[in-house]
Amino acid sequence: MLQTESKTMNLEEFLDWYPDGYGRFELHDGVVIEMQATGTHEQVASFLALKQGIEIERLALPYFVARQCVVKAVDSDKSGYRPDVIVLDENALKDEPLWKKRSLITKGETAKLVIEVVSTNWQDDYLLKLGEYEKLGIPEYWIVDYLGLGGRRYIGNPKQPTISVYQMVEGEYMVTQFKGEERIQSAIFPELNLTAEQIFKIGE
Template sequence: MKVTHGQEDLGPYTADDLHDREDEGRGRELENGWLLESSPSAAHNWAVMRVHDLIRDAVSQAGAAAFVAAGGWEVTTPAGIRKPDVFAIPRRIAKAAIVERDVTIIPGHELLLVVEVVSSPGRSERTDRVCKLKEYAALGIPQYWIVDYTPVPKVQVYVQDDAIEPFPLGRVYGSYRLDQVVEAGNVLEVEVEADKPFTVRFAPQVLTEF
């Protein structure tokens, strides 16, 4: 429930507060009861589009039943609602949201891969590198990529830590390990698990080429 002090809204906020805004929450995430606003630059949006297209092409080439989304899609996490820059989900989940409209917010545990492009130093950077790292790991998302486009294009690939032992009632997630760090001048090659695994391969410098 939202608490109001005078004319200033102090929070905490709920998903209803996010969606009841005049802008329907566009450009905002819900983190532990607070609404966080993002103002991505043109360079950030270009890098996001490039990553999206590269992953989508890899999915298509492999013939995997996966859908690659970018921008504006809402995903549930332990902290609330996130709007990842890019993510891949099984096609059936995308169909439920787009065609059947049975899903309004994508369950975070359904993601096959999630990517965040770091937009700027400061709070948004900390959110991508610290907060979301923990949230996405806790959901059991197999891979999390953190992409930098400045000062040097770079991709960090985090994967679920296999050292975590399964409990009798099922696996307990909660930890990533850094698997790869690939900068401009080298080539990233990552296999992503899906109904048909797909391999994403590219040189990070393409994220800033026009």
């Protein structure tokens, strides 16, 4: 994760600046951050996107996995996040004022599921983004920590690879964690046949 611009920007300036087809960037409180993913990180994210896409097609749901999408912070015009995987509701896009122009999501109900694959900047996923996605009201958020990098208060001691699934219950996230051969329980895709270990093997 690298800071790439010396001046601060608002979200509109950031989207104007964003280099087309190159790199992956986020805006954190006005600061442009380049997210430098490893090859295994990309493999894990791609595998998860594929699994979500298969489930959407199997169930003929009005959802799709967006290739590029920025999620605007709920109470700031200086922060926007690009999830590793995001499942969007096609029917909700009509209420997104900037979707057609910017590929920007401002409402939590537009996103059915967000997945972040943990890298060395694990605090962003467990602290910053967890809080922002909860405030937005995104119904389900996965933190896929395939290397067991997160803080011990989040994944236990000793650290081990963990998938944390946060689901919205009465306005706040409740978490269930999955390890090893445990099948991931998803409210969005209740029939999803996917274990934590299947994901971890991709990242080996």
